[in-house]
Amino acid sequence: MSYAKSKFRHPNLEVNDIGLTYRDYEGVVSTLCAGCGHDSISASIIHACAELSIPPHKIAKMSGIGCSSKAPNYFLNRSHGFNSVHGRMPSVTTGANLANKDLCYLAMSGDGDTASIGLGQFAHVIRRRLDMVYLVANNGVYGLTKGQLAATSDKGAKNKAGEISPFNEIDLCVMALQLGASFVARCFSGDRKQLVSILKAAICHQGFAFIDIISPCVTFNNQANSKRSYDYVQQHVSTGAVSDFVPVKDEISCDLPSGNYHDICLHDGSLIRLYKVAKDYRSDDKLHAVNMIEAHKAKQQILTGLFYVNPAIDTYHEVNQTSDTPLNQLREDALCPGQRVLKSINGSFR
Amino acid sequence: MTINKKNELTNDFVIRFANTNGTGSASANHMFAKAIMRMGIPVSAKNIFPSNIQGSPTWYEVRVNEQGFLSSRGGPADVLVAMNSQSFARDLGDLKAGGTLLYDNSRQQDLTSIPENTTALGIPIAEICLKEYHDPRLRQLFKNVIYVGALAALLDIEFEVLKILVSDQFKGKEKLITPNIFALELGYQYAHTHFDCPLATRVERRDLIKEQILVDGNTGCALGAVYAGVTVVGWYPITPSTSVIEKFASYCQRLRIDPATGKKNYAIVQAEDELAAIGIAIGAGWNGARSFTATSGPGVSLMSEFLGLSYFAEIPVVLMNIQRAGPSTGMPTRTQQSDIIACAYASHGDTKHVLLFPKCPTECFELTAIAFDLADRLQTAVILMSDLDLGMNDHLCEPFQWDDERQYDLGKVLNEAELDAIEQYGRYQDIDKDGICPRTLAGTHPNKGAFFTRGTSRNRNAVYTERSEDYVDNMQRLARKYRTAAALVPEAQIRQQHQVADISLIFFGTSAQVIDEVTAIFAEQNLTVDSMRIRAFPFGAEVPKFIEQRNNCFVIEQNRDGQMRSLLINELNLSPHSLTAILNYDGLPLTARSVVRMISDARTVAPIRQGGQR
Ligand SMILES: Cc1ncc(C[n+]2csc(CCOP(=O)(O)OP(=O)(O)O)c2C)c(N)n1
Ligand code: SF4
Ligand SMILES: [Mg+2]
Numbered sequence: 001m002s003y004a005k006s007k008f009r010h011p012n013l014e015v016n017d018i019g020l021t022y023r024d025y026e027g028v029v030s031t032l033c034a035g036c037g038h039d040s041i042s043a044s045i046i047h048a049c050a051e052l053s054i055p056p057h058k059i060a061k062m063s064g065i066g067c068s069s070k071a072p073n074y075f076l077n078r079s080h081g082f083n084s085v086h087g088r089m090p091s092v093t094t095g096a097n098l099a100n101k102d103l104c105y106l107a108m109s110g111d112g113d114t115a116s117i118g119l120g121q122f123a124h125v126i127r128r129r130l131d132m133v134y135l136v137a138n139n140g141v142y143g144l145t146k147g148q149l150a151a152t153s154d155k156g157a158k159n160k161a162g163e164i165s166p167f168n169e170i171d172l173c174v175m176a177l178q179l180g181a182s183f184v185a186r187c188f189s190g191d192r193k194q195l196v197s198i199l200k201a202a203i204c205h206q207g208f209a210f211i212d213i214i215s216p217c218v219t220f221n222n223q224a225n226s227k228r229s230y231d232y233v234q235q236h237v238s239t240g241a242v243s244d245f246v247p248v249k250d251e252i253s254c255d256l257p258s259g260n261y262h263d264i265c266l267h268d269g270s271l272i273r274l275y276k277v278a279k280d281y282r283s284d285d286k287l288h289a290v291n292m293i294e295a296h297k298a299k300q301q302i303l304t305g306l307f308y309v310n311p312a313i314d315t316y317h318e319v320n321q322t323s324d325t326p327l328n329q330l331r332e333d334a335l336c337p338g339q340r341v342l343k344s345i346n347g348s349f350r
Numbered sequence: 351m352t353i354n355k356k357n358e359l360t361n362d363f364v365i366r367f368a369n370t371n372g373t374g375s376a377s378a379n380h381m382f383a384k385a386i387m388r389m390g391i392p393v394s395a396k397n398i399f400p401s402n403i404q405g406s407p408t409w410y411e412v413r414v415n416e417q418g419f420l421s422s423r424g425g426p427a428d429v430l431v432a433m434n435s436q437s438f439a440r441d442l443g444d445l446k447a448g449g450t451l452l453y454d455n456s457r458q459q460d461l462t463s464i465p466e467n468t469t470a471l472g473i474p475i476a477e478i479c480l481k482e483y484h485d486p487r488l489r490q491l492f493k494n495v496i497y498v499g500a501l502a503a504l505l506d507i508e509f510e511v512l513k514i515l516v517s518d519q520f521k522g523k524e525k526l527i528t529p530n531i532f533a534l535e536l537g538y539q540y541a542h543t544h545f546d547c548p549l550a551t552r553v554e555r556r557d558l559i560k561e562q563i564l565v566d567g568n569t570g571c572a573l574g575a576v577y578a579g580v581t582v583v584g585w586y587p588i589t590p591s592t593s594v595i596e597k598f599a600s601y602c603q604r605l606r607i608d609p610a611t612g613k614k615n616y617a618i619v620q621a622e623d624e625l626a627a628i629g630i631a632i633g634a635g636w637n638g639a640r641s642f643t644a645t646s647g648p649g650v651s652l653m654s655e656f657l658g659l660s661y662f663a664e665i666p667v668v669l670m671n672i673q674r675a676g677p678s679t680g681m682p683t684r685t686q687q688s689d690i691i692a693c694a695y696a697s698h699g700d701t702k703h704v705l706l707f708p709k710c711p712t713e714c715f716e717l718t719a720i721a722f723d724l725a726d727r728l729q730t731a732v733i734l735m736s737d738l739d740l741g742m743n744d745h746l747c748e749p750f751q752w753d754d755e756r757q758y759d760l761g762k763v764l765n766e767a768e769l770d771a772i773e774q775y776g777r778y779q780d781i782d783k784d785g786i787c788p789r790t791l792a793g794t795h796p797n798k799g800a801f802f803t804r805g806t807s808r809n810r811n812a813v814y815t816e817r818s819e820d821y822v823d824n825m826q827r828l829a830r831k832y833r834t835a836a837a838l839v840p841e842a843q844i845r846q847q848h849q850v851a852d853i854s855l856i857f858f859g860t861s862a863q864v865i866d867e868v869t870a871i872f873a874e875q876n877l878t879v880d881s882m883r884i885r886a887f888p889f890g891a892e893v894p895k896f897i898e899q900r901n902n903c904f905v906i907e908q909n910r911d912g913q914m915r916s917l918l919i920n921e922l923n924l925s926p927h928s929l930t931a932i933l934n935y936d937g938l939p940l941t942a943r944s945v946v947r948m949i950s951d952a953r954t955v956a957p958i959r960q961g962g963q964r
Contacts, residue, residue, distance in 0.1 A: 024797075031814075057800060060637075060792045073802050073814065080792035082636060083804040084629075085659050091584065091626035095633025095641060096792075098582045098617040103637075103793050121629070124622040323613040327581035328639040328791070332758060334615055335579035337605040339752045345573065345601075346749040349563035350387070 017053035017249075025050045027074040037189035037215030037230075038068050038137045042075040044192055045106070048199035049076065052247065059104045060096060064089040064118060067144045068110035068137035068215070076106075087118030090125035090134075097130055100326040101317050104203060105132035111152040112142040115170045119151075122172070126179040126208050131315040133202045133209045136172055137189070139217035140228035147220030157227050160220050173307060174293060176210040177286045182310040183209035184289065186303065188237050189216070190230060197272075198306055200245040206267035207313050214302065238296060239305040240281035246271040266311050274306065283309050359428055359551040361391050361416040365501075366427035368441040369494075370434045371399065371408045378494030379410040381515055382501060383744065386414055387564050388511045390556040394420035394863075395564075395744045396939055399683050407437040409444075416556055419870070420746060421863035424941030426465075428551050429505075431497055433475075439463055450549055452497060452504070469549070473500055473540055482536065492533040499537025506548035508555070509538060563711075563749050567740035570711035571670055572597035573750060574718025575642060576605060579758050580668075582641035583618040584630025589682055590738040591644040591672040624649035628656040628669065635666040636803065638763060638791040640722050642668035646738075647689050648678050650696065657731050658697030661828070662805045664789070666725035666761070670718070670734045672741040675937040684937025685738035687859055690913035693733045694887055699806075700825060704732045704835050705887040708740065709862035710747040717885070720840060726761035728835050729789060737908070739939045740860045762788040769799045776811035777801040778824065785831025832888055839886035842893050850900055851878035853949060856929070857906040858884040858914060860940065864906075867942035868949075887917065894922045903929055904949055910935045 013021040025046045030039050049059065056078035063069035065086035072081045084092045093105050114122045114136050125134070140153040149157065152172065153165040176184045183205045187195045195213065202209035214233050216222050222229045227236075241262075248269040264272040264283065274283060282288055289307040296303035316322075323330070367382075369375035376397070383395040392415055399408040413423050426446040432438050432453040439460060445451055448467040453459060455472030464470060475496050479489040502509055512534055520526040541547055571594045575583075585595045599618055606615040621627040627643040634641035645653065650671055660667050673689050675681040693705055704724060706717045718734060725732040762782075769775060769790065775798055778787050790799035801812035809820045853872060857865065862883055869879040882896045882903075897903055897918070905915040912931035919926055932948045934940050 028813075055796060057796050058793055061802075078797050078800050080790070080800050081802040082633075083802060084633075085655055088625060088629045088656070091621065091629025092633035092636070094619060094626075095582060095584060095630035095635070095639075096637045097633075098619070098630070099634040099637035099639030099641070100791075100793065120622050121626055124626065128619070317617075320617055321613050322617055323608050323615050324611060327615065327617060328634075328637050330579070330581060330615055332579065334608070335581065335606070336577055336752070339754050341605065342573075342577070342750050342752050346561075346563050349565040349569075349749075350384075 016050055018055060020050065020053075020056075022046055022050035024078065025056055025076055027072070027077045030071075030074040032067055032071065032074070033219045035218040036067065036143075037139060037213075037217065038071045039074065040189040040192065041108075041135065041137055041195070041213055041215055042071050044189075044195040044199055045075045047192075048196045048203065051196070052200055052203060054104060054203070058102070059106050062089050062093045062096065062105055062107040062132075064109050064113040065144070066110035066113045066142070067217075068108055069113055070144075071137065072108050087113055087116070088121055089113065090118065090121035093132055094125055094128060094130055097132060097316070098322070099328040101131070101322065102326050105130075106135075106203070107132055108135050108137065110143070111136055111138045111140065111150040111172075115151040115172055119170070123175070123179055126176055126181045126210070129180070129182070129313065129316050129319065130208055131206055131317070133199075133211070136210075136212050137215040138172070138212050138228075139215050139221055140226070141217050141221040143217045143220060147217075154227055158225050160223050160226075171293065172212045173210070174290055177289055177308055181210045181308075182207035182313040183306075184308045185210070185306045186212045186214070188214045188233055188302075188304055190234065191237070191304070194239070194243065194304065197243050197245040200247075201243065201266065201270075201272045201306070201309075204245075204266045204268050204270045205309065205311065207310070207315050214304075233302060236300060236302050237304055238301045240278040240292060240303060241274040241276050241283070241305050243306050244273040244275070246273050264309055264311060272306065272309065283307065360554050361414055361556065363414055363428040363551045364423050365412050365414070365429040365431065366441075366444055367410040367412075367431045368434045368437055368444075369408050369410065370436070371406050373494070374491045375408070375410070375433065375494045378498050379412070380744070381512070381519065382498050383412050384564060385502070385507050385511050385515055386412070386553055387559055387562075387746065388515065389508060389553055390559050391416055391553055392418045392420055392558055392746055393564070394746060396422055396739070397743055398938070407434050414553060416558060417870070418558070419867040419942065421867065422939040422941050424943050431501070433493070433497065435459065450504070450551060452500065454493070471504070471541075471545055473497070473537070473544075475537075478536055478540070488529075492529070495530055495533035496537035499534035500541040501537075502534065503538045503541035503547045504545065504549050504552075506552040506554070509534070559746070561749050562746050564744045564746050565711045566593070566742055566744050567708065567711045567714040567736050568593040568672065568742060569597050570708070570714030570750065571644070571718045571734065571736065571741070572601060574715040575722075576601045577715075577752050578640060578719040578722040580640045580642055580722065581616050582631065582634035582639045583616070584621045584627040584641070584643050585618070586621050586624045586627045586645070586649065588646045588649050590674055590742045591646050591649070591670065593742065594644040594670055594672065624652040625656065628653040628667065631667045631669075632656055632660055632665050635660075635725070638760075640726070640758075642670060642722075644670040644672065646672050646674045647676070647692070650689055650692055654696045655698070657703060658699060658701050659805065660731040661697065661701045661703065662699070663803050664729040664787075665803075666729055667731050668718075668721045668725050668734065669731060670736060673735065673737040675935075681937045683738070685860070685939055686908050686935060686937060687735070687737055687861075688909035688913065688935065689735070690907075690909065690917060693735065694917055702832055702888070704728065704730065704839060705735050706732065706840065707735050707858040707885055709859055709883065710740070710745050712747040712750060714740065715750045717840065723759040724835070724838060727759050727786070727838065728831060729761060729786060730831075735859060737860055743939075762786055764788050764790050764794070764799060766795045769795045775799050778808065778810045778812060778827070780827050780830070783830075784834045785827050785829075786834060836888035836890055839888065839890065841890050842885055842896070843883040844881070844892060844896055846880035847878070851880035853877055853879045854900045854903040855879060855881040855906060856884065856897070856903045856914075856918075857881065861906045861908065864940050864942040864945050868945050871942060871946045884914070889918070889921060893918070894924070897922070897924060897928055900928075902927070904932045904952065905929050906932045906940070906945055908934050908940055
């Protein structure tokens with residue numbers, strides 16, 4: 001069952017640039033377990049989209065199958081959503097994007113959906129440079145099928161049933177970097193501030209943006225010995241830089257902050273403002289990013305933050321030279337060559 | 351040398367070319383077939399090739415028949431052009447007694463197993479090439495052209511026709527015209543000087559071709575997709591479907607570039623596998639672009655889960671299945687119609703799909719265009735069931751035609767104003783009671799019409815539910831939609847007289863090629879034939895009607911298990927006794943002779959009961 005939320009609006013709710021409040025970006029009431037990390041991701045998405053003033057109907061929510069893939073029902077009610085097939089969201093999103101390049105594709109997947117059954121599609125959608133935001137709600141287990149270990153679990157990790165992960169983990173951020181993603185970040189669902197600003201930057205980034213979001217499963221992987229529990233993540237999380245998102249309209253007006261920061265200008269003119277925490281932090285070098293991630297792992301730490309961004313990469317449609325009008329809007333006049341041409345084609349078969 | 355002129359075979363013979371894969375013989379052989387067509391005589395051409403890329407034997411069989419019987423004739427050929435010394439001895443077995451052998455005698459060939467009364471004509475083709483050409487590549491290439499020249503003399507093909515063909519073929523590459531004509535002349539002159547030309551087996555100009563064209567079915571599908579307004583394609587290479595995409599891409603490069611910007615009005619993605627290929631097509635369909643993928647049997651297996659999604663989530667997509675024999679290590683370059691059941695019921699749960707069965711390249715074009723209208727109208731997958739014989743061989747057929755007044759039927763898709771006009775939108779509300787519910791596309795309306803697409807766990811308003819009543823309600827509506835589909839798909843084509851004939855045939859797809867000839871053979875035995883050609887699944891009302899009017903029908907199909915027969919019995923609740931299977935599954939194109947033989951056998955083994963069970 002889904003529950004309709006009350007339509008009551010607090011009269012003092014802040015409206016954004018297109019006259020909407022954050023409540024206009026909400027979805028139906030979540031049916032996920034109370035405390036599920038995925039619900040925090042939904043909340044962050046609602047805030048990020050509301051604050052960016054994106055018309056919700058210009059967003060398409062894409063997902064595969066899993067608790068995480070159900071989550072898009074719990075945000076952005078005014079957006080179309082597609083809960084597709086387990087592990088195949090990337091191909092469906094590819095087709096949707098080819099058909100209409102003018103929408104924002106916000107995709108939600110799980111670690112089972114992406115790192116196991118969908119690993120091939122994950123790799124290829126990155127390689128294809130699809131302009132989309134790809135989120136993985138990483139809880140180390142298969143929530144929906146009741147707690148089996150996922151391939152993102154560290155070697156030696158134990159799930160609630162006591163099973164131990166015998167093999168090395170797949171690090172989706174490292175893979176994304178290697179495969180050429182132009183925006184790669186890791187966040188913790190519990191750190192709303194960081195997640196919202198990185199989400200905003202990912203949405204404004206033109207190109208393939210990937211965010212691996214550690215998102216604890218309270219039901220199957222939140223026990224004392226788990227490495228994906230709230231407690232463990234909170235104790236072991238570390239960041240290279242605190243990121244802030246500065247939209248285009250605020251750039252001139254805002255006071256320049258003090259301290260050690262670095263701006264990255266995105267395609268649409270907005271800025272990602274990074275306040276360095278780690279001395280050697282940088283965001284323009286894939287190899288360096290991989291080293292940072294691995295070095296933290298060696299210290300039993302989970303590195304979060306924006307790892308890499310390349311704001312000036314050609315996306316699929318630029319490579320393909322697709323028409324400026326979205327393909328789904330073209331009609332007979334642009335698509336059908338007509339009988340006269342067909343006559344001459346027939347001539348070539350005589 | 352004297353030539354046997356006893357058996358007159360004017361405009362009625364089969365010529366078989368035995369070549370080596372990758373030596374450029376295909377285009378020379380194609381030129382030969384086209385020359386006969388240009389002389390106004392019906393002709394067909396079939397490639398028989400192994401799946402190896404280079405170095406192994408391949409055969410090309412041309413049938414010339416002025417009655418228009420153009421299926422594979424079967425049996426030994428009247429003329430054999432044996433150009434592959436490795437398969438030479440074996441190839442001799444494919445020549446009729448009293449036939450004509452044309453071969454390269456530059457090297458000694460073993461003629462001991464030659465059939466009786468063969469007219470063996472040796473031409474030192476390799477030697478001629480060695481003398482005339484310096485470039486080893488040209489030496490190889492022009493060998494083929496030389497034997498075409500010799501055949502022109504032997505079979506009385508007008509040389510002028512060949513010359514024009516060459517100029518047409520190399521339009522834009524004029525440098526190649528003269529050397530090709532020169533090579534043709536080398537062969538032509540040699541034959542005239544050394545042999546008594548023409549042979550009894552020969553052609554004679556007619557005017558039987560009119561507007562017809564000689565083309566393969568995959569080209570028809572590709573052009574059909576261009577004309578139907580396809581903009582998105584996802585695909586993964588597999589013989590024999592690959593050329594659909596290749597042709598689609600090349601026509602798009604010519605016809606689909608925006609004149610103002612130079613940009614593409616299409617996007618083609620070579621995906622990582624067939625799952626992604628159809629996922630891409632379905633994603634595009636969800637967003638309102640016409641899209642398709644093309645594959646063959648193994649690909650259909652991989653696409654099966656997505657076909658279920660298309661059915662349950664109600665998303666238009668077109669799948670072209672160019673059927674081939676068996677699994678990947680079987681006979682991937684041989685033809686069959688063996689995916690009927692796999693496609694009709696593809697996927698998990700209660701699924702049924704719309705299938706279309708083209709019989710010739712013209713119908714590949716027409717049914718492809720119809721497939722896109724049906725997919726959009728019915729919001730579901732439509733599968734075009736072609737096969738290797740149809741897809742990759744050249745067939746003589748009516749020219750492609752497009753009515754410039756024709757508009758795409760994009761089905762029930764609500765725009766912003768239409769959404770404004772209704773009070774409450776529900777994605778799965780069957781307002782018209784035809785099982786088809788209006789859909790909306792992302793980005794249409796700021797606050798109306800959005801919904802969450804998923805499988806079946808939803809009610810009429812696309813709200814999540816696991817209530818049994820809602821599930822059943824939805825499944826019943828889908829069944830209703832399927833009945834609507836049965837009335838929308840192309841009708842079966844029925845040929846009958848007032849009285850039920852002695853023999854009633856049911857067939858579909860490429861089996862159509864043999865029917866006229868089968869009818870003619872039975873007519874010689876004073877047996878009448880009527881027939882029904884199925885063009886689509888679900889079956890329209892005319893299909894059970896035809897069957898019920900008869901005690902027994904023969905269902906001709908190219909698979910082992912009589913899949914169409916099973917489908918008819920199952921879907922129409924027929925008695926198995928009403929349908930007798932006539933099956934061919936050797937991977938080779940169907941022949942009229944084998945069909946006649948099987949039907950005759952079946953009639954003697956089990957004489958049809960008068961007033962038998964229905
Ligand atoms: C083809 C197929 N295989 C298996 C399943 C069963 N299944 C549903 S969700 C899921 C795993 C989901 O795990 P994950 O992506 O990590 O999502 P989570 O529930 O943890 O958020 C599986 C195996 C399925 N739906 N489809
Ligand atoms: S099972 Fe785990 S992942 Fe699924 S909803 Fe519950 S807490 Fe979230
Ligand atoms: Mg998971």
